[in-house]
Amino acid sequence: MxxxxxxxxxxxxxxxxxxxxxxxxxxxxxxxxxxxxxxxxxxxxxxxxxxxxxxxxxxxxxxxxxxxxxxxxxxxxxxxxxxxxxxxxxxxxxxxxxxxxxxxxxxxxxxxxxxxxxGESRYGAGRGQSQMMMLTIGTGIGGGIVVDGALHRGAYGIAAEFGHLRVVPEGHLCGCGARGCFEQYASGNALMRHAREAISAAPDAAHNLLARGNGSIEGLTGKHITEAAREGDMVALAAFNTTAQWLGAGIASLSVLLDPACVVIGGGVIDAGEILLAPTRAAVERYMPFQGKHPSPQIVAAELGNDxxxxxxxxxxxx
Ligand SMILES: [Zn+2]
CATH class of the missing domain: 3.30.420.40 (ATPase, nucleotide binding domain)
Structure with missing residues (x-):
């Protein structure tokens, strides 16, 4: 002992x-x-x-x-x-x-x-921030809220389930049973959907990306999209940019509810780093209500990873 x-x-x-x-x-x-x-x-x-x-x-x-x-x-x-x-x-x-x-x-x-x-608010990317929120972006989108330095739990366990905010009336069906949820547009699964759509829109430009998945859309994974984007593949970058548009718009809307100083992005999708974060920051600026009248939150990558x-x-x- x-x-x-x-x-x-x-x-x-x-x-x-x-x-x-x-x-x-x-x-x-x-x-x-x-x-x-x-x-x-x-x-x-x-x-x-x-x-x-x-x-x-x-x-x-x-x-x-x-x-x-x-x-x-x-x-x-x-x-x-x-x-x-x-x-x-x-x-x-x-x-x-x-x-x-x-x-x-x-x-x-x-x-x-x-x-x-x-964990991120105490020891990671949100250290020292008493008003922060985190979006954990994997197959879906999970969330957490720290208000006045304390975790906000809500009454019945569904506080910060950001993934299920309705962002598109009668949009894609979600696993929660509702339609048009945020995670259908801005999660890792959504990144794959945006990639499939980008490939369909520009099949001639998609050869290099498709080759990573043995020539088929079905063979592609999120890792393939990230690797291709890192090498400047325009189709893969388009998929990230579309995801970032939705993500930034969502963060801007959440800001009028929570007014965080810091938004930490975690989950598997953040392996892409600035490929996702830079267009997300630009989208937050574009969609933020009262833009220019107040500081925007910092948008940063999680630091603790799987820990x-x-x-x-x-x-x-x-x-
Ligand atoms: Zn949902």
Missing amino acids: KENLEKLSIGVDIGGTKVLGGVVDSQGKILTTHRKDTPKQGGEALTQTIADVINELTQQYKVEGVGISAAGFVSSDRKTMLATPNISGWNGINLENEISIRVGLPVVIENDANAAAW AGVVGAADLARN
Whole structure:
């Protein structure tokens, strides 16, 4: 057992393929990690896997508490999974109770995008910003809001679900059941759609891009689009620019709600860096209400990458 004078806590990030736990110090540094495969059946098996990861870590370090980052709607008291669209057998469970009786420590539960936003606000790209929001852009768009230096949770777990703001009346059907949601236009999946449309619009210019996917649109991945854009491929850049138009317009609209000083962009799409951020900043300027009458928020790339959930959840367990 390693003694440490600092207050340590554990953050656990529940992903689709692995449950990753880490012991984190008060500087946001991960001291050690342990991981197990995510049981596909969810439910009790997943709950026990999380407890096993935590119990493995507590054999190495003395910790004060545990924060768990999970996809789904979490009650405002940070105990209950109100709904888990992507995890079987967890709807309505009091996860705080289920885990704390297995590990003998205080436990808090947090939505994954919220935990990531908190990690970035404490130790990453949003450091020192008391008004910030984060958009985690992967297959969909997750969000987190920090207001006056505190995470904003809302009443029923759906605060900061920015991906489901309606931006196009009767637009593309979304996985949430509504139409025209933001994530249908500005997510990683949307980037692929914009790429397919750019290829159809200019098939002669798309040969180089298509070659990366063995000649077919179906063979292309987000990574291919990013690599091609880095090399200046005009079709790939057009897909990023279209995505950035939607993203910037969305951030401008969100600014009249939250007035953030800083907007952190994370998730897989941010691997493209300035290829996405530069046109997004330009679009924020273009679409911002009262443009020129107030400063625009800084738009910056996330810094913690895949560690944001573990670091954020661990810090929430300390606060
Ligand atoms: Zn939706």
